Amino acid sequence: MNDTGDRPGPWWRRTGLDVVEGRLRFAGHDAEAIAREHGTPLYVYDPDRLAVNVGRLQAAFDRAQLRHRIHYALKANRLPAFLARLRSLGTVGIDACSPQEVTLALGAGWKPEDISFTGTNLSERDLNVILAQPVILNLDSLSAIRRVGRRAPGRAIGLRVNPQVGTGYSAQLTYAGEKPTKFGIYADRFDEALSLARDCGLEVQGLHFHIGSGWLRAGLDTFLEAVMRGAELARRVPGLRYFNIGGGLGIPLQASDQGVDLDAYAQGIALYLGPLRIAIFAEPGDFLVKDAAILLTEVVTVEDKGGTRFVGVDCGSNAFNLPAVYHFHQEIVLCRAADAPPAMSCTVAGHINEAGDVFAENCRLANVREGDVLAFLGAGGYGASMASYHCARPPARELVLE
Numbered sequence: 001m002n003d004t005g006d007r008p009g010p011w012w013r014r015t016g017l018d019v020v021e022g023r024l025r026f027a028g029h030d031a032e033a034i035a036r037e038h039g040t041p042l043y044v045y046d047p048d049r050l051a052v053n054v055g056r057l058q059a060a061f062d063r064a065q066l067r068h069r070i071h072y073a074l075k076a077n078r079l080p081a082f083l084a085r086l087r088s089l090g091t092v093g094i095d096a097c098s099p100q101e102v103t104l105a106l107g108a109g110w111k112p113e114d115i116s117f118t119g120t121n122l123s124e125r126d127l128n129v130i131l132a133q134p135v136i137l138n139l140d141s142l143s144a145i146r147r148v149g150r151r152a153p154g155r156a157i158g159l160r161v162n163p164q165v166g167t168g169y170s171a172q173l174t175y176a177g178e179k180p181t182k183f184g185i186y187a188d189r190f191d192e193a194l195s196l197a198r199d200c201g202l203e204v205q206g207l208h209f210h211i212g213s214g215w216l217r218a219g220l221d222t223f224l225e226a227v228m229r230g231a232e233l234a235r236r237v238p239g240l241r242y243f244n245i246g247g248g249l250g251i252p253l254q255a256s257d258q259g260v261d262l263d264a265y266a267q268g269i270a271l272y273l274g275p276l277r278i279a280i281f282a283e284p285g286d287f288l289v290k291d292a293a294i295l296l297t298e299v300v301t302v303e304d305k306g307g308t309r310f311v312g313v314d315c316g317s318n319a320f321n322l323p324a325v326y327h328f329h330q331e332i333v334l335c336r337a338a339d340a341p342p343a344m345s346c347t348v349a350g351h352i353n354e355a356g357d358v359f360a361e362n363c364r365l366a367n368v369r370e371g372d373v374l375a376f377l378g379a380g381g382y383g384a385s386m387a388s389y390h391c392a393r394p395p396a397r398e399l400v401l402e
């Protein structure tokens with residue numbers, strides 16, 4: 001999955017993310033120059049990278065001879081330029097999880113039948129919007145089956161199941177496993193769900209799961225165990241048309257991370273689900289957009305406090321909260337000296353009045369000065385889409401590179 005090849009220099013170097021004469025270049029542009037021209041904090045997006053990532057995944061599915069369709073998980077990033085690029089590819093549907101995302105996808109030009117909806121704890125108000133459209137609808141509770149059955153008998157549905165095995169970047173991002181989560185129908189109630197759907201006049205056409213987010217190479221075996229369990233359930237549903245394997249593929253965030261081998265992923269899915277001869281849907285978010293953006297921020301303070309060197313930046317966890325909330329490792333690069341050896345260890349913190357407003361601890365950087373520009377790599381997924389106005393600080397601005 002890592003397409004860095006054998007390039008010398010920092011581990012993250014790849015086509016489109018490079019170091020030229022020591023300076024960081026993103027999609028062919030000097031990163032610091034972008035920051036000086038447009039201001040910080042600033043998300044900088046490269047839609048070409050999104051298209052490349054779609055192609056990498058589709059090629060692996062094709063090599064495994066899987067009849068497949070990717071549904072981009074809209075929650076990862078709603079940037080209009082990303083949606084336009086995906087639309088232009090013509091082969092990618094949408095995964096929506098709220099009525100608002102359905103409306104957004106329709107407005108961006110997707111047809112209802114190209115939108116796969118999987119929500120949780122749906123209200124009647126939610127159903128008013130969702131049932132008005134012939135979207136692919138995956139229900140994740142018996143309650144939802146009962147209520148949809150009452151309102152839309154005859155409707156085709158899918159069932160979100162919980163295979164009770166999961167993997168993710170961290171416990172917080174693991175959606176199935178030993179500890180019960182709210183997601184999906186568990187094996188002990190699967191037959192009850194099928195007969196309830198039948199009694200309500202609903203036709204079960206698909207199964208779905210999403211077992212966690214941000215998992216890497218080490219998570220593949222667990223993912224495939226879930227696929228195997230899913231295949232066992234699928235065999236019990238007559239007339240099944242699709243299996244949706246969710247999203248969750250992570251990308252390396254630091255030198256020691258190993259990305260998922262996409263061929264092993266696709267071939268493992270083919271091994272268990274191929275014999276069923278049904279369509280395979282996948283709904284990645286992060287994998288497609290995470291490395292299609294960087295976040296640029298200016299250093300406003302460099303100061304030692306209590307034995308720790310703090311590098312304070314003009315960005316906060318309101319604009320980018322993955323490190324603070326999910327404890328993701330954040331790779332940070334000094335734009336003017338992107339391949340300089342580390343000269344100090346520091347804590348990179350933001351401008352929000354919260355002790356947890358921290359982007360990286362024990363971060364090894366070249367000698368950073370006030371006024372420098374830093375780039376947070378891999379900022380394209382769940383950054384802007386989860387931003388808030390905490391402390392009345394506005395979210396970061398966004399720039400799309402041509």
Ligand SMILES: Cc1ncc(COP(=O)(O)O)c(C=O)c1O
Nearest residue numbers: 073210213214247248284285286
């Ligand atoms: C049901 C479902 N599908 C897909 C995704 C996308 O996950 P990721 O961005 O990790 O690929 C999520 C993320 O939470 C999800 O809940």
